[in-house]
Amino acid sequence: MRLKDKVALITGGSSGIGRETALLFAQEGCAVVVADVNDEAGQETVALIAATGGAAIYVRSDVSKASDCANMVAVAEQTFGKLNIVFNNAGIMHSDDDNAMTTEESVWDLTMNINVKGVFFGCKYAIPALQRAGGGSIINTASFVALLGAATPQIAYTASKGAVLSMSRELAIIHARQNIRVNALCPGPLRTELLMKFLNTDEKKQRRLVHIPMGRFGEAKEMAYAALYLASDESSYVTGTEFVVDGGITAAYVTPE
Ligand code: NAD
Numbered sequence: 001m002r003l004k005d006k007v008a009l010i011t012g013g014s015s016g017i018g019r020e021t022a023l024l025f026a027q028e029g030c031a032v033v034v035a036d037v038n039d040e041a042g043q044e045t046v047a048l049i050a051a052t053g054g055a056a057i058y059v060r061s062d063v064s065k066a067s068d069c070a071n072m073v074a075v076a077e078q079t080f081g082k083l084n085i086v087f088n089n090a091g092i093m094h095s096d097d098d099n100a101m102t103t104e105e106s107v108w109d110l111t112m113n114i115n116v117k118g119v120f121f122g123c124k125y126a127i128p129a130l131q132r133a134g135g136g137s138i139i140n141t142a143s144f145v146a147l148l149g150a151a152t153p154q155i156a157y158t159a160s161k162g163a164v165l166s167m168s169r170e171l172a173i174i175h176a177r178q179n180i181r182v183n184a185l186c187p188g189p190l191r192t193e194l195l196m197k198f199l200n201t202d203e204k205k206q207r208r209l210v211h212i213p214m215g216r217f218g219e220a221k222e223m224a225y226a227a228l229y230l231a232s233d234e235s236s237y238v239t240g241t242e243f244v245v246d247g248g249i250t251a252a253y254v255t256p257e
Contacts, residue, residue, distance in 0.1 A: 001029035012090030026054030063118030115160035135179025172240030188246025213248030
């Protein structure tokens with residue numbers, strides 16, 4: 001087992017990447033705290049883990065709220081005695097997120113509050129717990145859009161993921177000598193609810209697919225395996241990376257027909 005006796009906190013654990021990662025971590029011997037605002041789906045993640053004999057608990061946490069983030073960390077330590085791994089993964093992609101001229105300030109603020117402040121709070125409150133545990137691994141979900149521009153605009157989302165990437169890099173340096181590793185996971189476009197809701201027509205989907213050398217969307221499970229590596233001691237010399245798992249998009253100039 002690759003995470004035996006570890007304790008992980010996963011935000012956005014009710015769905016998509018977060019849920020798949022929670023299930024995989026539990027399978028690898030890790031106790032999991034699932035934090036989300038979708039209570040029903042979060043309880044479902046916990047039930048799926050319990051059904052396979054794993055340990056998990058759900059805690060309602062809006063990552064844009066400081067008190068909720070302080071609480072999710074406290075629940076992890078109270079329930080499982082320590083915290084070793086933090087996956088700051090909760091995020092939104094607003095359907096009205098567009099170019100700079102048309103995007104409402106409210107859409108910008110909401111996106112920044114969840115995608116950026118949520119990661120900041122996740123680190124702010126979890127780092128002392130990781131220090132108490134003698135170190136740990138933080139994985140922050142950024143995106144390939146933090147590395148490449150797109151003509152299909154989502155200005156707030158893109159800016160938010162750039163912030164996650166640079167914040168992760170700096171945190172990695174600050175805490176490098178405290179046995180705390182921080183990496184940003186940069187997924188490519190995935191076949192999860194978040195993106196499929198945004199690319200809601202075949203034409204929009206096709207417009208993305210032509211840019212992916214592998215010719216398909218990624219799966220949440222494929223991100224979970226990357227998170228597992230970054231969470232485990234197998235990546236003990238890996239910190240401050242932009243860990244790209246994107247079907248080759250960022251390597252491509254022209255994609256195959
Ligand atoms: P998803 O919508 O399936 O899951 C996101 C989860 O975050 C949901 O369970 C949702 O309830 C939760 N959430 C939303 N707002 C929250 C809040 N304020 N507090 C706590 N939880 C909240 O999406 P996903 O595809 O699994 O996305 C996970 C992460 O991956 C996000 O940060 C997303 O930006 C990023 N990402 C996704 C893709 C993609 O193509 N799907 C690509 C790159 C990066």
